[in-house]
Amino acid sequence: MHGFWNLVESLDKYYDPTAPPISRDPFELVLYENIAYLVSDDRREKAFRELKKRVGTRPEDLLLVPVELLAQIAAIGGMFPELRARRLQEAARLARDEHAGDLGRVLSMDRVNARKALKKFPVIGEPGAEKILLFTGASPSLALESNGVRVLVRFGFAREQKSYSATYRALQKALAGEIGSKCEPLIKAHLLLKRHGQEVCRRSEPRCTACPVAKICAFPEKQQPAKT
Numbered sequence: 384m385h386g387f388w389n390l391v392e393s394l395d396k397y398y399d400p401t402a403p404p405i406s407r408d409p410f411e412l413v414l415y416e417n418i419a420y421l422v423s424d425d426r427r428e429k430a431f432r433e434l435k436k437r438v439g440t441r442p443e444d445l446l447l448v449p450v451e452l453l454a455q456i457a458a459i460g461g462m463f464p465e466l467r468a469r470r471l472q473e474a475a476r477l478a479r480d481e482h483a484g485d486l487g488r489v490l491s492m493d494r495v496n497a498r499k500a501l502k503k504f505p506v507i508g509e510p511g512a513e514k515i516l517l518f519t520g521a522s523p524s525l526a527l528e529s530n531g532v533r534v535l536v537r538f539g540f541a542r543e544q545k546s547y548s549a550t551y552r553a554l555q556k557a558l559a560g561e562i563g564s565k566c567e568p569l570i571k572a573h574l575l576l577k578r579h580g581q582e583v584c585r586r587s588e589p590r591c592t593a594c595p596v597a598k599i600c601a602f603p604e605k606q607q608p609a610k611t
């Protein structure tokens with residue numbers, strides 16, 4: 384089987400330069416996860432930028448405004464805006480009370496404690512905490528979202544397990560020796576795998592015949608163009 388970086392390099396050659404993460408600030412990344420639900424990246428980004436413009440992204444900014452205003456902005460990001468508005472303020476209170484308003488403090492903790500601290504925030508689970516530590520440059524890890532998980536499983540790096548979290552762990556274990564110790568290449572890998580999963584290696588009807596890495600993919604059902 385071809386290696387992880389071989390796959391990433393092939394995707395990098397195929398796709399136009401991928402936009403960098405929206406922020407490198409841990410609290411902003413928490414807000415970014417909470418501002419939208421089940422919408423496209425474009426809408427999530429729009430809601431986040433609106434929050435930044437109309438309210439600000441420091442914990443004290445979010446606690447100064449009425450929750451109704453946050454709900455109005457969160458409505459750009461899809462369903463249940465009131466719930467997400469309350470979560471934004473809950474995140475702000477947690478950052479204020481447990482980190483003196485500066486979530487940047489978690490970045491100097493050891494990895495286990497940093498993950499634990501981040502997982503106290505609304506909707507931040509293990510993958511979300513790892514992504515925040517990766518995007519802020521604090522800790523290199525194979526932080527994946529669902530598209531990346533699907534691509535790597537189809538590619539053959541690990542088998543799908545009974546639960547998503549077990550599959551996630553199986554991939555991390557399988558690739559632990561390959562990922563290296565630098566954040567920037569891993570951020571690029573995260574973004575490229577996500578994009579490949581969204582545009583080509585889609586959940587249903589993957590576009591295997593148009594896939595730039597089809598020749599080195601192990602997906603048993605992939606449909607290659609007929610040989611002439």
Ligand code: SF4
Pocket residue numbers: 534537538583584585589590591592594595596597598600601602605
């Ligand atoms: S060949 Fe198909 S399954 Fe394999 S990476 Fe490409 S789109 Fe995904």
